[in-house]
Amino acid sequence: MRILVTVKFVPDLQSQRSFTEGAVTRTGDDGTMNELDENAVEAALQLKEAAGEGEVYALTVGGDDAVAAVRKALQLGVDHAIHVSDAAIAGSDVFGTAKVIAAAVRKVHDEAPLDLVVTGMAALDGLTSMLPTALAVELDWSQLTLASGLTVEDGAATIVRHLPDAHETVSAPLPAVVSVTDEANKPPYPNFKLIMAARSKPVTTWALADLGIDPAAVGAGAARTVVVDASPRPPRENRVTVTDTGDAGTQLADFLLEKGLA
Amino acid sequence: MTTVAVLVETRSGEVTQPTFEALTLARSLGTPVAVWLGEAPEAPEVARLGLYGAAEVRVVAVGDEARLPAVAAAALGAATSDAEVMLMVSTFVNKEIATRLALATGAGVVVDAAGAELVDGRVETMQTVFAATWNVRTRIEADRAIVGIRPNTTQAIAGEAPGAATLVEVAADLRQARETVVVVEPVSAPEGVPLAEAPVVVSGGRGTGGDYTLVRELADVLGGAVGASRDATDEGWISHEHMVGQTGTTVTPALYVACGISGAVHHRGGMQASGTIVAVNIDPDAPIFEIADFGVVGDLGDVLPQAIARIRERRAG
Numbered sequence: 001m002r003i004l005v006t007v008k009f010v011p012d013l014q015s016q017r018s019f020t021e022g023a024v025t026r027t028g029d030d031g032t033m034n035e036l037d038e039n040a041v042e043a044a045l046q047l048k049e050a051a052g053e054g055e056v057y058a059l060t061v062g063g064d065d066a067v068a069a070v071r072k073a074l075q076l077g078v079d080h081a082i083h084v085s086d087a088a089i090a091g092s093d094v095f096g097t098a099k100v101i102a103a104a105v106r107k108v109h110d111e112a113p114l115d116l117v118v119t120g121m122a123a124l125d126g127l128t129s130m131l132p133t134a135l136a137v138e139l140d141w142s143q144l145t146l147a148s149g150l151t152v153e154d155g156a157a158t159i160v161r162h163l164p165d166a167h168e169t170v171s172a173p174l175p176a177v178v179s180v181t182d183e184a185n186k187p188p189y190p191n192f193k194l195i196m197a198a199r200s201k202p203v204t205t206w207a208l209a210d211l212g213i214d215p216a217a218v219g220a221g222a223a224r225t226v227v228v229d230a231s232p233r234p235p236r237e238n239r240v241t242v243t244d245t246g247d248a249g250t251q252l253a254d255f256l257l258e259k260g261l262a
Numbered sequence: 263m264t265t266v267a268v269l270v271e272t273r274s275g276e277v278t279q280p281t282f283e284a285l286t287l288a289r290s291l292g293t294p295v296a297v298w299l300g301e302a303p304e305a306p307e308v309a310r311l312g313l314y315g316a317a318e319v320r321v322v323a324v325g326d327e328a329r330l331p332a333v334a335a336a337a338l339g340a341a342t343s344d345a346e347v348m349l350m351v352s353t354f355v356n357k358e359i360a361t362r363l364a365l366a367t368g369a370g371v372v373v374d375a376a377g378a379e380l381v382d383g384r385v386e387t388m389q390t391v392f393a394a395t396w397n398v399r400t401r402i403e404a405d406r407a408i409v410g411i412r413p414n415t416t417q418a419i420a421g422e423a424p425g426a427a428t429l430v431e432v433a434a435d436l437r438q439a440r441e442t443v444v445v446v447e448p449v450s451a452p453e454g455v456p457l458a459e460a461p462v463v464v465s466g467g468r469g470t471g472g473d474y475t476l477v478r479e480l481a482d483v484l485g486g487a488v489g490a491s492r493d494a495t496d497e498g499w500i501s502h503e504h505m506v507g508q509t510g511t512t513v514t515p516a517l518y519v520a521c522g523i524s525g526a527v528h529h530r531g532g533m534q535a536s537g538t539i540v541a542v543n544i545d546p547d548a549p550i551f552e553i554a555d556f557g558v559v560g561d562l563g564d565v566l567p568q569a570i571a572r573i574r575e576r577r578a579g
């Protein structure tokens with residue numbers, strides 16, 4: 001079983017972030033691999049183990065600091081790490097990013113065919129959840145998204161997908177792009193042996209030229225959307241906290257009634 | 263005039279409230295047309311769509327295969343070739359449909375928007391990012407725009423001069439999808455308004471200890487829906503459909519009441535843009551208090567019954 005997992009480098013959700021000229025700026029080393037991509041890595045490792053053989057690749061697209069995302073994936077136990085980085089990629093929208101990831105996937109697939117690409121359900125920075133679909137279309141592979149369960153058998157993948165109105169079981173032939181939710185598995189705690197082993201594993205770095213992508217086709221210039229304004233939301237004003245000494249429930253009710261909310 | 267297509271959402275055959283919100287927004291952008299995927303709608307539903315400004319209701323007859331994003335996007339595309347702007351409710355499924363439609367048409371997409379307007383002939387959207395701590399305005403530069411709108415961000419108002427919507431059947435050449443829907447197991451919908459659309463949400467977390475009686479009762483009194491934290495759904499105390507947060511349902515009700523919820527960043531990301539936030543928690547240091555308009559440091563077992571009784575009493579009096 002040959003699987004490629006996409007992992008995104010995202011700012012730490014707990015840290016301060018800001019925008020400058022439409023782009024996110026971060027300070028220092030406050031970024032990590034997108035938490036939800038841990039479920040994608042774990043899903044891939046479990047499939048490889050079940051198959052009894054195979055290779056798992058982790059791939060990230062992003063600036064210099066994004067290499068931290070694939071390093072984290074190596075620590076979790078993937079076999080190979082690829083970092084696609086090129087100044088021309090900066091400012092890409094989801095469609096530009098999907099183009100770059102698709103080209104990198106094809107490059108790996110051409111060496112020896114992949115069975116699956118596994119992604120997280122969303123990147124917790126933007127939460128758009130659009131990349132997995134865009135990638136499936138770019139690759140012209142099967143799309144199996146939002147999997148809370150995944151099995152692979154006889155050249156097909158089958159997922160269970162929990163939607164608000166129904167639980168679906170959807171099946172499609174390989175190769176497929178599968179996105180997994182945080183219900184799919186429980187990523188294990190860091191394993192010291194794997195962390196040590198990851199230290200000596202190399203990271204392959206590719207630029208757009210290695211992928212045969214025209215720089216004009218991606219990046220801010222090709223993006224279909226542009227952030228024209230960004231500002232921090234003003235803090236809530238007139239906040240009140242009361243400590244219950246016997247009548248806080250009444251105070252709460254009166255607050256709601258006064259505001260016309262009850 | 264710009265043609266603005268609105269993808270209709272239905273529940274048990276009836277048009278949902280967020281669809282009317284999207285139609286209301288569509289009227290401010292151009293001429294709305296509604297797109298209905300599935301069996302032809304009943305006359306009252308067509309009339310209601312007309313009331314909110316839909317000049318046409320375009321029906322693409324598709325069955326269960328429309329659960330596949332590839333099929334739904336193809337059907338939607340067939341019905342909207344003349345639409346410069348496409349609005350849909352921002353759900354996980356619609357994000358996938360929007361992505362496919364955009365790749366087929368060259369449209370630019372913004373999802374999770376809280377509003378949209380035309381500025382110099384282009385659509386600009388407003389949304390919150392980074393767990394609702396930033397406001398962002400995005401301009402769609404492409405000739406076509408697809409916008410996913412969050413429920414409860416536009417007030418649904420019927421049109422001033424509502425016309426009768428005409429029903430138009432659209433033939434779609436639906437290509438065979440790679441994927442096959444093997445089983446569809448309907449989830450019994452919780453009573454009342456769904457979480458994402460509810461004007462009031464009362465949520466319970468680990469602090470409930472698994473007993474949702476008080477949370478449900480307060481939700482009842484306030485006419486709201488019941489939400490939960492992931493710890494509560496993981497414990498099996500309440501079903502997964504109730505989970506509020508970044509990986510659950512994102513809610514923006516006028517009132518959000520968090521009971522026995524600590525306010526982890528993952529939870530806050532799904533409710534922080536709510537109108538008024540109330541928190542009841544015994545721990546004065548719980549992060550939820552940082553965003554609560556009205557915080558009560560206390561035991562929910564004491565506070566909720568008293569609040570419920572007071573509201574009932576004031577109403578009766």
Ligand SMILES: Cc1cc2nc3c(=O)[nH]c(=O)nc-3n(C[C@H](O)[C@H](O)[C@H](O)COP(=O)(O)OP(=O)(O)OC[C@H]3O[C@@H](n4cnc5c(N)ncnc54)[C@H](O)[C@@H]3O)c2cc1C
Pocket residue numbers: 035036182466467468469470490491492493494505506507508509510511521522523524525526527528529532542543544545548560561562563
């Ligand atoms: C990738 C990822 C995604 C996640 N997505 C989500 C998500 O979408 N939504 C979500 O909710 N979580 C999500 N989580 C989990 C999240 O990080 C927290 O673990 C979870 O929200 C905590 O739930 P809680 O507040 O109910 O429990 P706790 O953090 O244990 O808080 C319980 C609170 O109840 C209070 N309490 C106890 N007894 C009482 C009482 N009698 N009266 C009043 N207060 C009381 C305590 O003081 C405490 O503050 C996610 C986690 C990960 C890693």
Ligand SMILES: Nc1ncnc2c1ncn2[C@@H]1O[C@H](COP(=O)(O)O)[C@@H](O)[C@H]1O
Pocket residue numbers: 006007008009034036037040059060061062097118119120121122123124126127128129130131132
């Ligand atoms: N720049 C990127 N590099 C690698 N993977 C990505 C990137 N952007 C998104 N992904 C993957 O796509 C998933 C969904 O992201 P998104 O559509 O941005 O919410 C993530 O969980 C990642 O697995």
